[in-house]
Amino acid sequence: MLPRLEVVRRLRPFDLLAPGADPHASGTSALPRVAPYVAATAAVTSGEVALHLAGHRLAATLDDGSVSLTTAGPDGARELRSRRFHRAVEPTGLGVTLTGTHLTAWSREADGWVARARHDLRDVVDTRDEAALADLHVSFPGDGGMAGGFGQLGLRDVRFVTEEDGSPWRDGDDLFLTATSAGPGFFDTAHTSVWRLDPAGPTLEHSADLFFRRPDRPGVFGDHATHLVRSSGDGPGRWLVATSTWGDFEQPTTRAGRRTASGLRVTLAESAANLLRGTHVLDTRELPLPTDGLDSIATWDPHLVRRDDGWLVGFVSARKFFDFHPGLAGGPALDDLRLLGAATDRRATEGTTILDVDGRLVVLASDGRDSHRGQRGRFPVFDLAMGEVGVLDASYPTNLPWPTLARVDDTWLMATFNGRPAGGKLLGYGTHGDLVVMRST
Secondary structure (H helix, E strand, O other), X not given: OOOOEEXXXXXXXXXXXXXXXXXXXXXXXEOOOOOOEEEEEEOOOOEEEEEEEOOEEEEEEEEOOEEEEEEXXXXXXXXXOOOOXXXXXXXXXXXXXXXXXXXXXXXXXXXXXXXXXXXXXXXXXXXXXXXXXXXXXXXXOOOOEEEEEEEEOOEEEEEEOEEOOOOEOEEOOEEEEEEEEOOOOOHHHOEEEEEXXXXXXXXXXXXXXXXXXXXXXXXXXXXXXXXXXXXXOOOOOEEEEEEEOHHHOOOOOEEOOEEOOOXXXXXXXXXXXXXOOEEEEEEEEEOOOOOXXXXXXXXXXXXXXXXXXXXXXXXXXXXXXXXXXXXXXXEEEOOEEEEEEEOOOOOEEEEEEEEEEOOEEEEEEEEOOOOOOOOOOEOEEEOOOOOEEEEOOEOOOOOOOOOEEEEEOOEEEEEEEOOOOOOOOOOOOOOOOOEEEEEEO
8 A cells, every 4th residue: 555664864853942033132131922932041151041921030040060940929039959950061051941831941061952950830920821921031141142932852743734635735845744842841841833844855944833822711822733734715825723732731640540631632723824934823712523432531633634525534532541542533514523433442542644545545543652462563554434454664663653644756755753852861751752754665
């Protein structure tokens, strides 16, 4: 069905600052933002870099090689220092980032930026408040520094930006990807980004960042695991954006032996703006996915394809955290879907992707290494009733890589990712990964 795919390149974007960052002089200056994903860096060996948000001063300090965080506000000041990881090795720079509700202090060392302290601000200040973000300020010592949007520690959850029919959206020879830009920690530090991919290199360029408002609560969220679709809709130039509400997801707690539901679900946004460039905040509504009979507590990983008779939506359904499997829904409209099938024999399979192979639609997914025996570390291929009909012949990187494929000229191109961490030992799981590019042989 599909030829063998072999790795041709690995790319690892890692930058605290997203494109468009600006220089700031010493002292305090305005840094208005539309989302709580911010970075500020200074080339110093001692000093302090601080963000000022809603009456709170959020500072990273480098003093005699030791890195710490200080939060100061109406309720007083607090210094936070990691017992194990505060000591920088020959530092040449200092940085502070805000990613969702997480404040992180960084030192620039021989191998790049290393996280040295981190603190969750959810009980300190509402970091998602749009009015407060519009009045954000930054302060620098000495010769000043650079500040702007937060970049990424790595990429995961990659999908090609597509037309409604599932074919890749092209700009000349270039393609575009949506990805989860990994933050300094678990899922609630990440956000959605857009990347321009030149398949000839292949080379990668960070071109946009997408953030989301929820239909049921205030604030701006870094939701991710996103599919961006160019839609004809009711007029020209419209985009559909389906995403997963990972932006405030925490490790769930156990209640009576079962993981509690997090409210994790899929939302849908529409926009006439050019979402391939710049920074955007999108209003969303629920994308109701049918989970009848699936004992489902959460859904994620949407992928949309339209045919003459309506829409198909691939997704993941979880019985508990983390026990999940792929499903497929279809219907005449996105608000009128029914369940077509689900691979309920899986327990660690995600990345559901609909693909046209020589005129036949199939569904691809990724069987993680925590799956049942015989279903581990592979890319299964399903029919539209979600019965397995084959396995993609491709190497399987670490973690849970998604099978994202596009036909480019006479070859198949696959973009996926691995679980290689970055940013230092303080951060734990969530900082992956490399973008892994494969081609058909």
